[in-house]
Amino acid sequence: MTKSSMSRRRFLQSSGAAAIWLPTTVKGYTANEIQSLYVDGQMQEDVSKWELDTPCLCVDLDLLEANIVKMESTVSRNGIASRPHAKTHKTPVIAQMQLDNGSVGICTAKVSEAEAMYKNGINEILMTTTNVTPTKIKRAMNLRQANPRFIQATDSPQNARLLSEAAIAMGFVADIVVDIDSGGHRTGISPGGAALELAQLIDQLPGLNLRGILCYDGGSQHVVGFAERKKQTLERLSAATETYDLFNQSGLSTEIFSGGGTGTYNIDHETRGLTDVQVGSYVFMDAQYIDIGGETNNDVYSDFAASLTILTTVLNDQYEGRVTTDAGAKACTINRPWARVKGAMGMSYTSGSDEFGTLRYEENASHSYKVGDKLELIVSHCDPVVNLYSQMYAIRDDRVEAVWQIAARGMSA
């Protein structure tokens, strides 16, 4: 795809302006049929996106690749790195693309996610959640035994002692980062003295090797307006920077100081000491992020393109002003803002029903749809949407190029 056509497409899906070609389905491939056509990494038949059975999850490869390149060029220009969060895509192929393009590693939220990534060839993994139960600690240490590149988080002295005991029992030293609360009080230890004491304990424990700091400021990622977002996250991360200074003054490792996300990826380098951003959604984008506004466009966050879409089919067109589709809450989630019809104007989509989506026309609707028509939705919130599907179709120029397994789907444990 040429640069100009990509810019145009990005404009279309960001702004919702202008019309695109929307064919009625003529053939149709089920998930099993597509899977059987994908052999040794190659599609054995030429399949149009519009012939996929629905609802299904599609990712536009040109847009996905451009998003990854854009992220890498920005963070490297800013002197930091990316350590993308795999909780967003749960897909080893995408993790590998991120690593191949310069990411220093990936993050996972759950140990089962980390296991799925490792099983599929990904080694550079930082698990951002503290494992607190004997089961979870055992799983994490088994993973560390198999994969010495695995890094774990902790947020309390009691937990650090348990991790050290487990590592000693298994005969190795486990790499650890301290998870610091950014103010949301969700996970992490308080910055300052408490975090310093925990780091000193880790440094002394024979089974642990301190690698640095983790401080994810989730609360700032969706602040609307670039200036407001910047102000808030820099303030909230200042305590982490003070802790970073305390670590340095005490001779403790600050090799890793990981934080930030898609909403603050071009702000986080201003947090002194920060080494890498745990960006997730930038690969796919979604309606939630589009609405926060960007540095150059305060209305639309257009730094990254919406590569992830749900394909859905119209099931009923018998009632005035609306049609019913086959993508409801089980295909779209009920996150807000609702999913948006790509390339269309003057209509709203809702997925409040479990099984059915509802598209309502406004006065200036750019299209109308008939039974059997397919349309494409820009997703509401990419992470939980991906978690609903077992595979996604990788599309280039509206053709299926690959079938990717979402290997960590449902891996919430």
Added chain:
Amino acid sequence: MTKSSMSRRRFLQSSGAAAIWLPTTVKGYTANEIQSLYVDGQMQEDVSKWELDTPCLCVDLDLLEANIVKMESTVSRNGIASRPHAKTHKTPVIAQMQLDNGSVGICTAKVSEAEAMYKNGINEILMTTTNVTPTKIKRAMNLRQANPRFIQATDSPQNARLLSEAAIAMGFVADIVVDIDSGGHRTGISPGGAALELAQLIDQLPGLNLRGILCYDGGSQHVVGFAERKKQTLERLSAATETYDLFNQSGLSTEIFSGGGTGTYNIDHETRGLTDVQVGSYVFMDAQYIDIGGETNNDVYSDFAASLTILTTVLNDQYEGRVTTDAGAKACTINRPWARVKGAMGMSYTSGSDEFGTLRYEENASHSYKVGDKLELIVSHCDPVVNLYSQMYAIRDDRVEAVWQIAARGMSA
């Protein structure tokens, strides 16, 4: 379990009163470990529910069985039948329990769900959604070829003609019900003349065999207050009864007149002609249904017990007035009302974060929790919650009795 202890438990989880025993985990079994312990339908080891790795989905067998018995005894006393909707549980074992207890069949919302049910031994299937694309029609007709008990819905003359052509091409006559709109304008054809004409067409088409009417009044199921709910649904279904009369006057089959749900199961027999209720949620119950009130208790809908729970573990207890758990939106959905802690009072649970749940204490909190403690959540809205998990654990007296595959999980196509 004795009847009195079941009543007490039902009271506890409906009202949220009084304390139950909540041990801190001592061992812990991962999903794979539990699966490997379940051989030939028997657990090979005695495993406590509290030792399951979290988050995970549990169903209390005593409560589930009592719910199924209660539904069957009520509808049969009222002279109708149940045709439970498998979109709720997506689990063949539960479908079989429903059939074994007297249900005349099950419903599915999607053809992929119907395929998964049939593949797992369930024959009596009515698919409630019209298949509109060539792919979906082909799949439905393949299923009909394998399973002559499969019944399909249609809601337009064009679609009926396509179905008839497909059936003729495959050499059989397909059983069909007319889906009638109950006023929500989501699916179905308008009642009255339009529905009658469609039924007459079906009756004439050589590939189709008319079996009756489908009219699901989803909009009434969650109306708060029994009297209001009764009034609304009887009004809304009156047009379907008029259509039923038209069918009868024209000599068309009304062998099936299926409608209703968990919120109206003890009202729907008053809709003249109705043969069976498409009840789904009653097997599990959830916070959404508990809040609608029942016939005998206007505050709590206690006709059925909350058998389905999510087990979750406390990950962080360092901050005043709250703890963080491992069950967020990807484990609980973000449906409202939020999930509730079973057996506890004076606390609220939210799962707005993708990966983490937040439990906040109120002044009169009946418990407090430490890191590693497990708690059980009554789910918010059972259907989309079940759709997040690959298996559920069947529990009796707090012991794992079986591991059930949620065979139709993610089957939205």
